[in-house]
Amino acid sequence: SQTIHQWPATLVQPVGSPLSLECTVEGTSNPNLYWYRQAAGRGLQLLFYSVGIGQISSEVPQNLSASRPQDRQFILSSKKLLLSDSGFYLCAWSDGTGGQHFGDGTRLSIL
Amino acid sequence: DAKTTQPNSMESNEEEPVHLPCNHSTISGTDYIHWYRQLPSQGPEYVIHGLTSNVNNRMASLAIAEDRKSSTLILHRATLRDAAVYYCILDYNQGGKLIFGQGTELSVKP
Secondary structure, eight states: OOEEEEEOSEEEEOTTOOEEEEEEEESOSSOEEEEEEEOSSSOEEEEEEEEETTEEEESSOOSOEEEEEETTEEEEEESSOOGGGOEEEEEEEEOSSSOOEEOOOEEEEEO | OOOOBOOSEEEEETTSOEEEEEEOTTOOTTEEEEEEEEOTTSOOEEEEEESSSOEEOSSOEEEEOTTSSEEEEEESSOOGGGOEEEEEEEEETTOOOOOOOOOEEEEEEO
16 A cells, blocks of 8 residues: 655754755655645645656745655755744645545744 | 636534535636545645546535536535545546646545
8 A cells, every 4th residue: 555754753953953854755656746835724736746757736835945866755845944944844745636535734833 | 628626615513414514616628536535744645536426435525516617525424534625536547637726625524
């Protein structure tokens, strides 16, 4: 069966520090991969999606970037974090025919 | 992007059916209707999706209006574990660019 892993579960970072969040998927090949952010309250915002290695589409202008160095690995990065980058970050995968399957998320706090 | 409208919150009693409504009057012909739910401090969980016909799976049923301008997620027998925020989302052509709204917060009373 397919599984998705995100780490770390929680992270506290100072303003201006770099960021790297990793997401990996097991049990499937060539998945579509997604990064979302959920601010306080409801509603998730799609940040990036990828349909293959090295193929990244950005949905909103922001301080973050994404990379897909391997088929089942999706990384969210920032060179310098802002206070507004705080939130709950979620990675998801799909096979393009049905629903998306989400990881457990990383709760990021910027101080 | 077509939008959806859901009630902000709903209440249900345990072991009773729950009907969660969603309006999507500007839906296009290739928009798939997806439902997800999110428990506190967890990632969303896929529930069900459909295009035109009603759909059933082990979690729920999806009833789609004939004109596709509304749909209803049906939980046949609510349990306390079904308390969550339920999101109704339109996925254009199964492209995967999901736009989450505010959803409906479902509370289940014992």
